[in-house]
Amino acid sequence: MWSASLCEAFFEHLRRRTFPGGCFFAGAALEMGTRPGPVKDAIVAFQAGFASLVRGFAVTAIEQGELPPDEDPARLTFELNGIILATDANFVLYDDPSVLDLAHQVVRRRLGLPG
DSSP, X not given: OHHXXXXXXXXXXXXXXXXXXXXXXXXXXXXXXXXXXXXHHHHHHHHHHHHHHHHHHHHHHHXXXXXXXXXXXXXXXXXXXXXXXXXXXXXXXXXXXXXHHHHHHHHHHHTTOOO
């Protein structure tokens, strides 16, 4: 399923330790979120684009019968983004790869997929 693949790609990005501090944009969002200016604006635009991408995937999955017809794309987008951000924060904070396994399980359960 699209959403599980998207999340798995993010978790693999963390596992490879592409950036020592986890996801650059997640860290930057927390760092720059209260500071007005062009850097914050760029991060907001990136995050909004990512959320739009996830929402679009959710709408397509509903249309194709991969998700229940009563699934709320906005809510699912919020939940998956929350899982991604929590995974990033916990992986960086605790330097514990088992966080990635837990996140994998949480995403699959949320999407009604086998473990």
